[in-house]
Amino acid sequence: MRFVSTKDLKPGMLLANNLYDNNEITLLKANTPLNQFYIDRIDKLEYEGVYIFEDGDVEKARQIVSDETRLKAIKHLKKLDIDACIFLANSIVNEIRNADSLIIEQKAICSHDNYTYVHSVNVDILSVIIGIGMGLSNSELEKLSQSALLHDIGKCDIPLEILNKPAKLSKEEYEEMMKHPWYGLSRLREKEKTGDEISAVIKNAVYSHHENWDGTGYPRGIAGTDIHEFARIIHVADVYDALTTKRAYKNAMNPADAIEYLMANAGIMFDIKVVNTFLLYIAPYPIGCTVLLSNGQQGVVIENNEKYLSRPKVKLSNGKVIDMMKKLDITILNILV
Numbered sequence: 001m002r003f004v005s006t007k008d009l010k011p012g013m014l015l016a017n018n019l020y021d022n023n024e025i026t027l028l029k030a031n032t033p034l035n036q037f038y039i040d041r042i043d044k045l046e047y048e049g050v051y052i053f054e055d056g057d058v059e060k061a062r063q064i065v066s067d068e069t070r071l072k073a074i075k076h077l078k079k080l081d082i083d084a085c086i087f088l089a090n091s092i093v094n095e096i097r098n099a100d101s102l103i104i105e106q107k108a109i110c111s112h113d114n115y116t117y118v119h120s121v122n123v124d125i126l127s128v129i130i131g132i133g134m135g136l137s138n139s140e141l142e143k144l145s146q147s148a149l150l151h152d153i154g155k156c157d158i159p160l161e162i163l164n165k166p167a168k169l170s171k172e173e174y175e176e177m178m179k180h181p182w183y184g185l186s187r188l189r190e191k192e193k194t195g196d197e198i199s200a201v202i203k204n205a206v207y208s209h210h211e212n213w214d215g216t217g218y219p220r221g222i223a224g225t226d227i228h229e230f231a232r233i234i235h236v237a238d239v240y241d242a243l244t245t246k247r248a249y250k251n252a253m254n255p256a257d258a259i260e261y262l263m264a265n266a267g268i269m270f271d272i273k274v275v276n277t278f279l280l281y282i283a284p285y286p287i288g289c290t291v292l293l294s295n296g297q298q299g300v301v302i303e304n305n306e307k308y309l310s311r312p313k314v315k316l317s318n319g320k321v322i323d324m325m326k327k328l329d330i331t332i333l334n335i336l337v
């Protein structure tokens with residue numbers, strides 16, 4: 001399986017993952033051979049790229065959370081159905097706890113218009129994985145998952161022209177965007193008037209997910225452990241997913257560079273303990289990416305070493321596989337695609 005940028009897709013390539021349109025309807029199923037019509041559609045939906053099968057591949061990529069659950073979460077978020085989100089967040093914890101491996105080794109791909117929702121689901125999954133790594137109990141994980149899925153619920157009160165603006169925001173627009181943690185908290189309080197009480201922890205995490213460890217974040221500018229642990233976890237997951245996703249005004253940063261960004265900001269923006277836990281689960285060179293090796297050769301990452309994620313197995317274009325755990329004189333210089 002190989003990740004191919006949308007601009008490099010060619011008719012005849014075989015799709016490796018299901019693709020969905022902006023209404024969560026299956027656009028293309030895995031194993032579909034691409035034609036020009038499909039490629040144009042993928043381009044129009046502004047997918048950064050897709051996974052395709054290489055010769056001999058038979059299996060889809062391992063998924064930590066099923067497409068079915070992801071699509072349900074997106075639908076509930078779109079409908080602002082907070083009860084359904086809270087219920088589903090618990091199933092997401094279950095799925096993650098039952099996954100064979102928690103290593104994140106696939107690039108997150110989503111179409112442009114669904115970004116806010118897909119992003120919320122990704123942040124939920126990443127947050128729960130960090131929570132497991134930090135030894136949280138099951139009931140804590142459920143509350144963390146609920147908080148993470150709902151963390152950007154306040155964005156529904158941000159005008160769409162700001163939310164989906166295909167360029168950098170102006171100062172005024174950014175100030176409006178910065179109100180979304182408050183809008184989120186207000187939404188949850190509003191919901192409580194017509195239903196059950198929502199845990200104070202969830203309201204706190206939703207309100208505080210843009211606070212920085214050094215006190216330079218918003219809305220309150222609180223610092224260190226005054227920021228709830230869940231908010232510190234969601235902050236790392238949120239920034240990582242945002243950095244590695246293509247938006248209309250910026251390219252996706254590759255995972256290796258995003259990891260560098262997190263490390264450089266540990267103790268500044270982020271809680272060091274949260275960053276260090278995250279690094280145990282995130283593959284800097286995801287399966288399917290094309291890498292440039294220090295010996296000048298290029299290849300595709302085909303398997304990660306779960307103990308040392310920076311030393312994967314790489315398949316060269318001549319079919320030869322380099323196991324970087326055995327070839328210690330070779331390093332990965334860069335991710336090309």
Ligand SMILES: [Fe+2]
Binds near residue numbers: 151152180209210
């Ligand atoms: Fe946010």
